[in-house]
Amino acid sequence: xxxxxQSRQQTRRPLRADAExxxxxxxxxxxxxxxxxxxxxxxxxxxxxxxxxTTVHRRFATREAxxxxxTGWAARQFAEAVDSARPDATPPLVALYxxxxxxxxxxxSWSFAMNRTFEEAHPEAARIHADxxxxxxxxxxxxxxxxxxxxxxxxxxxxxxxxxxxxxxAAEIDGGDADALxxxxxxxxxRGFGSPAGATAVHT
Amino acid sequence: xxxxxQSRQQTRRPLRADAExxxxxxxxxxxxxxxxxxxxxxxxxxxxxxxxxTTVHRRFATREAxxxxxTGWAARQFAEAVDSARPDATPPLVALYxxxxxxxxxxxSWSFAMNRTFEEAHPEAARIHADxxxxxxxxxxxxxxxxxxxxxxxxxxxxxxxxxxxxxxAAEIDGGDADALxxxxxxxxxRGFGSPAGATAVHT
DNA sequence: ATTAGTTGCAACTTTGATGTTGCATCTACT
DNA sequence: AGTAGATGCAACATCAAAGTTGCAACTAAT
Numbered sequence: 444x445x446x447x448x449q450s451r452q453q454t455r456r457p458l459r460a461d462a463e464x465x466x467x468x469x470x471x472x473x474x475x476x477x478x479x480x481x482x483x484x485x486x487x488x489x490x491x492x493x494x495x496x497t498t499v500h501r502r503f504a505t506r507e508a509x510x511x512x513x514t515g516w517a518a519r520q521f522a523e524a525v526d527s528a529r530p531d532a533t534p535p536l537v538a539l540y541x542x543x544x545x546x547x548x549x550x551x552s553w554s555f556a557m558n559r560t561f562e563e564a565h566p567e568a569a570r571i572h573a574d575x576x577x578x579x580x581x582x583x584x585x586x587x588x589x590x591x592x593x594x595x596x597x598x599x600x601x602x603x604x605x606x607x608x609x610x611x612x613a614a615e616i617d618g619g620d621a622d623a624l625x626x627x628x629x630x631x632x633x634r635g636f637g638s639p640a641g642a643t644a645v646h647t
Numbered sequence: 648x649x650x651x652x653q654s655r656q657q658t659r660r661p662l663r664a665d666a667e668x669x670x671x672x673x674x675x676x677x678x679x680x681x682x683x684x685x686x687x688x689x690x691x692x693x694x695x696x697x698x699x700x701t702t703v704h705r706r707f708a709t710r711e712a713x714x715x716x717x718t719g720w721a722a723r724q725f726a727e728a729v730d731s732a733r734p735d736a737t738p739p740l741v742a743l744y745x746x747x748x749x750x751x752x753x754x755x756s757w758s759f760a761m762n763r764t765f766e767e768a769h770p771e772a773a774r775i776h777a778d779x780x781x782x783x784x785x786x787x788x789x790x791x792x793x794x795x796x797x798x799x800x801x802x803x804x805x806x807x808x809x810x811x812x813x814x815x816x817a818a819e820i821d822g823g824d825a826d827a828l829x830x831x832x833x834x835x836x837x838r839g840f841g842s843p844a845g846a847t848a849v850h851t
Numbered sequence: 852a853t854t855a856g857t858t859g860c861a862a863c864t865t866t867g868a869t870g871t872t873g874c875a876t877c878t879a880c881t
Numbered sequence: 882a883g884t885a886g887a888t889g890c891a892a893c894a895t896c897a898a899a900g901t902t903g904c905a906a907c908t909a910a911t
Contacts, residue, residue, distance in 0.1 A: 611807050705857085
């Protein structure tokens with residue numbers, strides 16, 4: 444099993460410092476460009492990264508390889524953003540703020556690398572995302588047990604809405620720091636927009 | 648101004664009934680296929696529609712033309728879904744439910760046609776979407792004035808969250824009828840997931 | 852029944868993106 | 882200063898998708 448996976452975690456010999464930087468530049472440019480146009484060409488990625496197209500091909504054998512590394516790279520960044528908030532060790536509400544802020548800081552525009560279909564295509568990323576999903580639900584459960592969430596909250600639906608809110612907030616990352624946005628996201632998640640007393644009683 | 652736009656609203660001579668059906672079949676297939684893979688080929692679209700590739704090319708001169716018509720078609724469906732709910736004529740809360748349910752009914756998976764960049768590319772669709780956005784904010788303002796929304800609700804942020812909730816709910820359209828989903832969406836929008844009394848007081 | 856319109860199929864051309872190579876130039880590291 | 886590594890450039894080969902055409906078989910509408 445350990446041997447079967449060698450194809451991905453290929454131990455490429457260490458790159459020189461400038462080359463390492465180039466790789467990151469390319470990945471960032473790819474994320475930016477592909478988020479807008481998923482069908483963007485290698486040429487466009489290269490241009491956005493400020494390098495020649497051949498350089499991109501030297502670092503990433505094929506277009507597929509580029510997409511794969513991008514997917515894995517984004518997943519790992521995502522995981523680190525979550526981990527560094529220590530969501531299992533702090534009170535649920537604090538954890539929610541911290542995780543949200545951290546993820547918003549990382550997620551320049553995860554629209555592309557996040558929405559790719561993994562499963563077969565990239566098992567590592569699939570595993571990471573699945574893991575984070577589980578931990579997110581755990582956190583939400585803790586929040587519910589602590590009385591932060593309503594007792595009847597559907598945790599899966601809650602998680603999906605939470606993701607969507609982060610995604611939406613990330614779109615305006617330019618117009619506000621991560622902490623302020625995190626506050627807005629968590630506030631919206633918990634309270635919604637209805638007036639507390641108000642006309643919600645129309646239900647009956 | 649009226650003459651300048653003729654390029655789009657090209658008055659193509661009426662198609663025979665079966666051909667008209669084929670066009671719709673292709674558009675629906677295109678939406679389905681492109682939602683999953685925006686880089687899908689004409690071949691794949693044709694296959695999904697159950698027609699030959701040449702037929703697709705006969706109805707849509709170029710790939711661009713197909714995408715354009717798809718964009719316009721989706722926008723018009725969207726507008727009709729909103730209109731038929733008469734959102735300006737009913738009490739705001741009722742309107743919210745009706746609009747939500749109607750849109751959910753139409754939006755099989757508007758992920759593709761909705762997220763395209765219009766503006767320059769497709770002025771008609773851009774206009775329709777802008778118009779709906781405005782009316783959505785108007786509806787939300789009426790809701791706020793009626794006490795359904797909190798007085799301090801940021802209407803633009805509310806609208807974006809509302810869109811995101813509909814989008815999220817549409818992903819599970821298979822597992823529930825539009826009305827039930829609409830209830831869930833509006834409920835979430837108004838109340839969020841926090842416990843009414845509860846720990847939200849941590850703010851202070 | 853006739854006709855005009857529609858579709859599938861096969862065979863093509865064109866186009867653009869991908870991927871490769873060699874060489875000159877430059878730069879990080881020792 | 883010397884060397885291995887990195888990049889840009891130009892020129893190439895390959896290939897898949899886009900777009901076109903002609904023809905035979907079929908079908909909606911009158």
